[in-house]
Amino acid sequence: MNLKRIKEPWVKELEIAEMKNPNSSSWIYICMVLLIGLGLDPVMADEHKSPVTVNGPAKWVQCLAFSPDGNRVVAGNDEGRLWVVEARTGKAVLECRDVRTAPTAVAWSPDGKHLAMGGWVGLVTVRDAQTGAVQTRWRAHRENVTSIVFSADNQYLATGSGDDTAKVWSVKGGEPLLTLEQGDEYDVTGVAFSPDGHQLLTGDGENRVKLWDTRTGETHRVLGAHAEAVSAVGWSADGKWVVSGGWDDVLKIWNTETGQARTLRGHTDDLTVLALSAKGERMVSASDDRTVRVWDLRTGKLRQTLRGHTAAVISLAISPDGRRAVSGSKNELKFWELK
DSSP: OOEEEEEOOOEEEEEEEEEOTTTTTHHHEEEEEEEOOOOOSOOOGSSSSSSSSEEEEEEEEEEEEOOOOEEEEEETTTSEEEEETTTOOOOOOEEEOSSSSSSSEEEEESSSSSEEEEETTTEEEEEEETOOOOEEEEOOSSSSSEEEOOOTTEEEEEEETTTTTEEETTTHHHHHHHEOOOOOSSEEEEEEEEESEEEEEEEEEEHHEEEETTTTTTEEEEEEEEEOOOEEEEEEEEEEEEEETTSSEEEEETTTTTOOEEEEEOOOOOOOEEOTTTTTEEEEEETTTSSSEEEEETTEEEEOOOOOOOOOOOOOEOOOTTSSEEEEEEEEEEEEOOO
16 A cells, blocks of 8 residues: 655645555545645534535535434545545545546445445445445446435435436345336436335436335326426435425425425525435425525425525535534535524
8 A cells, every 4th residue: 555645725634545446456546534724623513603614626516425323424526536524523534536437426324334426427336434445336327326325224225317217226236126217318316215115206307206116116106296307305204205306496395195295485596405304304405596495394494594605506415313414515515503
């Protein structure tokens, strides 16, 4: 293993360790330990009224996910970097760089052991969450992976793609278990498992929100449609509600039994991403309008509007307890304390 030190304007010091990936001699991955110059003393984020901001190279933060204990956040950007930071300070503790693809979607397994990343060229990579080492990698789709999620039992992954399909995979070996054909030339833009894993929620570029039976591969229900493309979906922890957001600037909360929907308005431009807390009480959404909004999932009421990004917010995650959020844009992460 070769170790070298470099310096860049956005970090105080950077150690790079280059090593052969044990799974493939043709792959090189780089793990980095970073101390990021935040311009802040290393104190807890909730001691500040304004969010903690982590600045980096002029790249878009494409995807985000909290660890199941809420202590760390994984982020990916459009130059192929996947890094893990402490949720309360923004200090980076691990970075892995993928030379073949940039991450477009990321998920942290419920048991905390694995990170799953989907990329622009249809690759899915599963890494050890502590070391960043590649555990398995496979070509999942013909085009970019738009979304990725673990099942609650850690056994399965679901992916959506620009190739008009959603797929369910075995985490252990990357074995394809189910392919759901969208049927039209529109991206599958979001996927989410039901709490029991028996259904998969999808959103697509033809404005539709669908429920699929994961045991048969059949469409269980078409809930309805947005006025424009659906950009993100989520499933509540109690299984009673699913949420969708779209380029029509609105959120919809759907009753999974009746199919009835409530429409939430507030964003003034395309809604890009949403996330639900594990307890199922809070939801956050982000938009091209540069804001993050916090909602009460039970009542549909807007609780907070978080401002501060200088470009569209394209990635977002909420802590399992619903008390913190992290949002990504061009060149920055912002960590927020929620009311």
